Amino acid sequence: MSFSRRTLLKASAASAVLGGIGAPYVARAQTAEFTYKYANNLPDAHPLNVRAREMAAAIKTETNGRFDLQIFPNNQLGSDTDMLSQIRSGGVEFFTLSGLILATLVPAASISGIGFAFPDYATVWKAMDGDLGAYIRGEITKANLVVMDKIWDNGFRETTSSSKPINHPDDFKGCKIRVPVSPLWTSMFKAFDAAPASINFSEVYSALQTKIVEGQENPLAIISTAKLYEVQKFCSMTNHMWDGFWFLANRRAWEKLPADVRAIVANNINAAGVREREDVEKLNAGLQKELAGKGLIFNQPQVAPFREKLRSAGFYSEWKGKYGEKAWELLEKSVGKLS
């Protein structure tokens, strides 16, 4: 968060307490019946935040100003680990989180991130808007969080490094690579014989800059908007997994809303999510050229040896055992046989 932004927030909070004089920000907060916070880990410029801002404006209009959604991008309210505890306690009312990280609370939620499961976006949306997504949302609901129907896109993930390109699974051997805080991520990169380190996204840029780790993996939209190209040299198009963000709400806060407001909020979040999916897909498709222009050196490895390495390391059978037959069948129904 920039200094001026922080100062503004503090000043607004202070004047709200004192009864508020003049500032439009305060006037809005006072007239809205519900002022809810939405926190996320992505930069302002990422399509997730662009669509969220648009959605917040639409919700305000459609509720005649009754509902004010305040967006806190870029880990302003803390790391994913912090925000996950805030959404549970009600410290924030909304939060978008990768299913893989959510798995620290809801184990089934990481199943969509199994390595090389989804061949393309058509298969992703069919599964996540279909039976597999419904199953995961059921598990999230059991953990007492509210989840919107449409998962937002993060994207297919690629691997960057400051030291070398990844052309073959052997190139991962001993590689100090940052992974998000999630057992599936750690397990997958251990299966590649890498040395994964669990680090929240809020710390990734500085961890790369100070060479605490040599590499990381993320979709191009994040490599671009979080400027990771400034601290990385190589980008290998490993496309090793798909990742998405569940749009979560705190249950008590959600149930406090009147049914008509709730419907407007849910409809707008889901519609914005569908638009965000289109944005990210388009953005990722065009970014390779732009990032190469900024100095990232790209390579396109063959995917089959990576998948074979996971198979021979027992990765698929281990995770099938963890998720159970029912969940694994739902996944394989969408993507074909994995193990």
Ligand code: X2X
């Ligand atoms: O932490 C990451 O790498 C990110 C931004 O992709 C997720 O939220 C999983």
